[in-house]
Amino acid sequence: MRPLWVAVVAGAGQLRGILVLLTTALVSGLLLVAVSYARLGGWGGYQSTYDGGAPLFGPVADPGTRGGAILGVVLLCLPVVLLLDQCVRLGSAAQRRRYEALAVAGASRRDLRRWGAIETGVPAVAGAALGVGVWIVMRQVLGYGLATSPVRALVPTATGPGWWTLLVIVLVAAYGVLVGQRAAARASRPPRAPKKPPRPWGLLVLGAAVALLAPWMNTESELPGLAAVALVTVGLALTTPWLAHVMASRLHGRTDDPAELLATARIRADHGAAGRAAAAVGAVGATSGVAGALLVRALTEQYVDLYIVVPLLLVGSLAALVLGVITSSLALHSIEATLTRGREVAALVATGVPLSTLERAVEAECRIVTMPVTTGAALCGALAITALTASPSALVGGLVGAAVVAIGLRFAVRCTARLTAPWLHRAVAQGSLRTA
Amino acid sequence: MTEHDGAVLTGTALHKSFGATPALRGVDVAIAPGEQVAVTGPSGSGKSTLLHCLAGVTSPDSGFVSLAGHRLDSLSEHQRTRVRRVRIGLVLQFGQLVPDLTAVENVALPLLLEGRRRPDAEQAARGWLERLGVGDRADVRPLELSGGEQQRVAIARGLVTSPDVVLADEPTGALDTVTGEQALQVLVEATRETGAALVVVTHDHRVAAHMERGIALRDGRVELVREPGA
Known part of the structure; x- marks a missing residue:
């Protein structure tokens, strides 16, 4: 017999799960890049390379503009988070019917919120962890790959996110769980009058x-x-x-x-x-x-x-x-x-x-x-x-x-x-x- | 002369299957102008499928539907849509109004699609809502209306273009007995006033008793026809 969480995630639909996984992986990967910018150090002055890494893209190498580059990468996450929010809403009609059936079977609203957290949380945890892979790919392609181009490396090769990786994964996964809980709360409420x-x-x-x-x-x-x-x-x-x-x-x-x-x-x-x-x-x-x-x-x-x-x-x-x-x-x-x-x-x-x-x-x-x-x-x-x-x-x-x-x-x-x-x-x- | 002569809406030898399950097996119907007909039968007898075929929502596998002598299958999708909008009024079980539009906007929508200006369309829509007793609820959205009020708005939407025929699919099915009775009275009287034919699909024999003629379906075939006065 398969575990309950597998049944819950499967019940939410493959497409929804895949989209949650992809969006959380992208957000996690981008945040890891932002962290690796922040960990470059050398805030005292401009350095084109760090500890023997590939030559860096100017605005990232320059500590004077690096803050803006970090903010830019973080802001880049926002539309992907918007897409994640939307992906979680996919299949909400089916989700509502599923929750109505579960409520008839005796599930409380708290149970349903937990159910929703699992539905989105499992792919979100997997996606957040997969973000490490996204970061590695970005470092290969946009770091080493661009090192000899006129642009120079967009992703640092000398520094990585280090132990911050764990924090990023936890944060992104927690956001996925939260979004799932909110979606479940919405689905378990009766339709209301217009806002x-x-x-x-x-x-x-x-x-x-x-x-x-x-x-x-x-x-x-x-x-x-x-x-x-x-x-x-x-x-x-x-x-x-x-x-x-x-x-x-x-x-x-x-x-x-x-x-x-x-x-x-x-x-x-x-x-x-x-x-x-x-x-x-x-x-x-x-x-x-x-x-x-x-x-x-x-x-x-x-x-x-x-x-x-x-x-x-x-x-x-x-x-x-x-x-x-x-x-x-x-x-x-x-x-x-x-x-x-x-x-x-x-x-x-x-x-x-x-x-x-x-x-x-x-x-x-x-x-x-x-x-x-x-x-x-x-x-x-x-x-x-x-x-x-x-x-x-x-x-x-x-x-x-x-x-x-x-x-x-x-x-x-x-x-x-x-x-x-x-x-x-x-x-x-x-x-x-x-x-x- | 055939039985279809003078009919406003006819279905001839209609066959329709969903996968291996036949829903209609050679149904013939003819609706005269201004006539009020009930289509009855148990669940799965093909009532709704017949109504959807007559409305041009579903195409029969074989056989054809004619409205005022014009076969629907000879029309383009665009023309069929326009026929459904202007010449056929459709009233469905749950009213099925657009939840984001107010009652008056729901009723005015078919007129706007016909190119009428917004003030004209809304004036006509308000007129119908007044006639059907929900004029004071014109600017309210469907979620704030009772089931009976929603059904009256749906009836107004079905009648606003002055169609030749109104097709109603279980119009009282989602209402309690008293509200359902009132909604049915409104539908019957309004179609009588406008001279539109009325076809009501129902499994409720009390509803069927209000109609002049009855067609009973079973297993996709016409089992019995109750003539006027019978």
Whole structure:
């Protein structure tokens, strides 16, 4: 007889387990890279190599910019964590039915939360441990592999995460367990009335960030800049659900398009997912605006400094990757919501709503909030750099960056909507209309 | 003259199987304009499958369905969808309204798909909700409505495009006796007012007794037809 935990994990579905494993492995691997940056030492001055390791990428080797590189890698984990959150929601309709059956069989809500923790915790523990393998691969490919290139090693070869590995694995696994518990708590609750509209408390954090940092703007220290990024990240994360709700409500009140009506209604009812995605793509937008402005400014100078250009190109490439991850997670959320309400969606199609309208609604749900937030954030980033450098070329670069990220987002939304369309078609299968 | 002459909706020699399990085995039905028909039978007799075939939601394996003389199988998917939206009103067991939309938005949706402006569509939808006694609940979402209210909203959604025929699949199945009776009365009276034919699939003989004619199915075949006045 197989152990209970194996049965629990198998019951949660293979796809969900694999996705949890992959996302936790990636988060764990990235955090191990961040730790290996922090353990480089030599904070007193620039060193291109450490203890005989491969020559390092400039911004990592330079202790003055290394803090930013560490923060960048940690921020890179956020969209993957967002995807993990979304993956855990996959199959939530089946999970709800499973938990209802278990509750009938006598399981308490506490038992169900424990059950959920095992469902996600086991693949999360495995994924967190697999993160060591991801880190080794990254060190081979992005460390030794790039050592002789003009970029130099992106992952240190002289230092590893050391005993911090254990802490990273425990932290990532614990997060996986927590996410599983939360999903189980959600699934074991009866469907509730729509959530209350969110409040704009995040604006206070953003205001506080500006108020606290303004006096430090002229100092040489890197700390205010990093603190600004951290505070703005928290402020955006808290503000965007409110922003998503406001934007969706305004469009909902005046649209004649059935797809937009359905999409805005979904966002209003579940503003958290759209808000989180908007915060993440907003960060990508701001990064792209800044990177575009700095890149064009660097290229229009008389010389091309690889120390500046290469990191900017790297940031741009990562931004594109992150954009894909975020839109995928939002499309997954939309599809999951559709599958959860298969009966209602099948009824919509049966009563004459074309499938193409539902496909457009999924696309609109991914686009309505993220597009203006991303473009706006990119323009803000570009304007900030233009103001700081007083360079017209920076403004041109920033505008190019904003345009590129807007086109990229549109493309990513279109692609993810196409990729997830088969799940939507399955949701509206006639079987969902069966009577009880 | 055949029995199908003048019928608004007909199903001819309908066969449908799900895997090795036959659901319909050569069913013939004809629904006259304005007629009210009950389709009864035990679980698994093919009632819902027949309704889904008549609505154009499911294609029969063989045989065909005609609406006002036009065969549904000759239409494109796009055209069939439009027929379901405009000429057929579908009312399902649990109402199955979009939970994120208000009652009035749920009812207005088919009109918006027809290209009507939002204010016009919502005005028409509010009119129907008023007629069906849930006008004061127009701006409430389905989760905040009772089962009976949800079913009235679903009936309004089925009637808002003034269809030729309304097909109802166990419309009272999820309601208590009193609420179910009220919902059925609303459905019967509303279709009578608009002149739409009504086909109700039910396993409840009290519901069937409200209809002018009855068709009893068993094992995918028509077992008995109760004519008006019988």
